[in-house]
Amino acid sequence: MLEYKKELLFVDGLSVCEIAGEVGTPFYLYSRKKLIENFRKFDSAFSGVKHIVCYAMKANENPYLLKILARNGCGCDIVSGGELKLAVSSGINPKRIVFAGVGKRDDEIRRAILNGILMFNIESIPELYRIDKIAKSLNKTAGISFRVNPDIDAKTHPHITTGLSHNKFGLCFEDAFAGYILGKALKNIKIIGIHTHIGSQISDSGSFVLASKKISKYIRKLKDAGIGLKYIDMGGGLGIKYKDEKIISTSDYAKAIRSHLPENHTLILEPGRFLIGNAGVMVTKILYVKKTLKKNFLVVDAGMNDLVRPAIYGAYHEIIPVIKRKGIKHNWDVVGPICESSDVFAKDRRMLPAKADDFLAVLCAGAYGYSMSSNYNQRARAAEVLVENNKWRIIRCREKL
Ligand code: LLP
Numbered sequence: 001m002l003e004y005k006k007e008l009l010f011v012d013g014l015s016v017c018e019i020a021g022e023v024g025t026p027f028y029l030y031s032r033k034k035l036i037e038n039f040r041k042f043d044s045a046f047s048g049v050k051h052i053v054c055y056a057m058k059a060n061e062n063p064y065l066l067k068i069l070a071r072n073g074c075g076c077d078i079v080s081g082g083e084l085k086l087a088v089s090s091g092i093n094p095k096r097i098v099f100a101g102v103g104k105r106d107d108e109i110r111r112a113i114l115n116g117i118l119m120f121n122i123e124s125i126p127e128l129y130r131i132d133k134i135a136k137s138l139n140k141t142a143g144i145s146f147r148v149n150p151d152i153d154a155k156t157h158p159h160i161t162t163g164l165s166h167n168k169f170g171l172c173f174e175d176a177f178a179g180y181i182l183g184k185a186l187k188n189i190k191i192i193g194i195h196t197h198i199g200s201q202i203s204d205s206g207s208f209v210l211a212s213k214k215i216s217k218y219i220r221k222l223k224d225a226g227i228g229l230k231y232i233d234m235g236g237g238l239g240i241k242y243k244d245e246k247i248i249s250t251s252d253y254a255k256a257i258r259s260h261l262p263e264n265h266t267l268i269l270e271p272g273r274f275l276i277g278n279a280g281v282m283v284t285k286i287l288y289v290k291k292t293l294k295k296n297f298l299v300v301d302a303g304m305n306d307l308v309r310p311a312i313y314g315a316y317h318e319i320i321p322v323i324k325r326k327g328i329k330h331n332w333d334v335v336g337p338i339c340e341s342s343d344v345f346a347k348d349r350r351m352l353p354a355k356a357d358d359f360l361a362v363l364c365a366g367a368y369g370y371s372m373s374s375n376y377n378q379r380a381r382a383a384e385v386l387v388e389n390n391k392w393r394i395i396r397c398r399e400k401l
Helices: 016-023 032-045 063-071 081-089 106-115 125-137 173-184 205-224 250-258 273-279 309-313
Strands: 002-005 008-011 027-031 051-056 075-078 097-099 119-122 142-147 189-195 231-233 266-269 280-291 296-300 319-321 330-335 344-351 359-362 383-388 391-396
Touching: 008 016, 016 027, 016 280, 016 359, 016 383, 027 032, 027 273, 032 051, 032 063, 032 250, 032 273, 032 383, 063 081, 063 391, 075 081, 081 097, 081 106, 097 106, 106 125, 119 125, 119 189, 119 231, 125 142, 125 173, 125 189, 142 173, 173 189, 173 205, 189 205, 205 250, 250 266, 273 280, 309 344, 319 344
Parallel strands: 027 383, 051 075, 051 266, 075 097, 097 119, 119 142, 142 189, 189 231, 231 266, 296 330
Antiparallel strands: 002 008, 027 280, 280 296, 280 359, 319 359, 330 344, 383 391
16 A cells, blocks of 8 residues: 655555645554455455454444445454444444453443344353343343353463463353353353454464364364354454564465364454554654764654554554655654653664654554554544545544643
């Protein structure tokens, strides 16, 4: 989606400089084309098997983008009543919504049942009873699966690994088994599936193969106990290229996921980052070029409140100039205006010369960018802009103070 024409950066044929001039900075800039391309690439990797793609909307909850995905037949993985409301109002079919999370509240469970979502991915035995009780009070039946924690090291950042036994997520195989047996006896519970999610930004296909193997063995055990399942939800986690990581192709990912699974089920996949990560950049402006005895700083107008990933995960995001200037590359720290030492987008990054008022694009910021932004330091959240059909439009206004 990105290309330089002469020295200027373009997104899908539109000049970033021109958009920035009109919208003001910072803002997120997305490509509809890239989003749809990512969705189709992911979806078609599973074309040989019955499946539902349930986009993990926590990655990016912009309603306009959700509508685009909804129109393409995408479902959602949700983790709160807020996400439920947004998914439904954006046209996501409730029959394609799965609800995960260790701390579902009563009102959220009630809403989800009333909206007729496909299933709850249950993360504890008390939650099973809670859902049954609420479903009973509504005279309804709730479709459920248990989220199993397969104790797999997905070899990713410790903050985004979820499938290890010390993580708070899901139930170990034995406890989930007890849950399935208990659930069978509950009148307002309908057991329909199994769920697992081993982590995020995974670049090791072996972890998905192992998950596939463990889940399929477990499904056989359940079957022997008289518990048949219709849905196998393998979660999300497919990594993308931020720097020079080796990434898994969608076809190898599909192969890994399907490697051991039985064929007569409907597969559910919950990609978040893969769909929107590289379809968005954050555009920011250099406020000051500050040189000290030890360091050269580019102080920009976006902060960790706009994009928190570098501050909390030490995440790498490539940063490129919107106007390429000629000269020799130097080392720069790209920092925001927030009163925290971790408000740093890049350290000692080799970059072309830049001036105050120049724009920079922070790449691969589409996932967990805006959705994790905050008002810290009383800063208004950024605007969101979409390029579609050779035009750009604001799909969320900048917040006002
Ligand atoms: N399903 C479940 C149950 C999840 O918890 C997640 C992400 C996903 C699917 C989607 O995973 P993905 O395909 O995006 O890897 N804020 C972190 C990522 C946290 C992911 C949380 N769960 C980051 O910026 O890297």
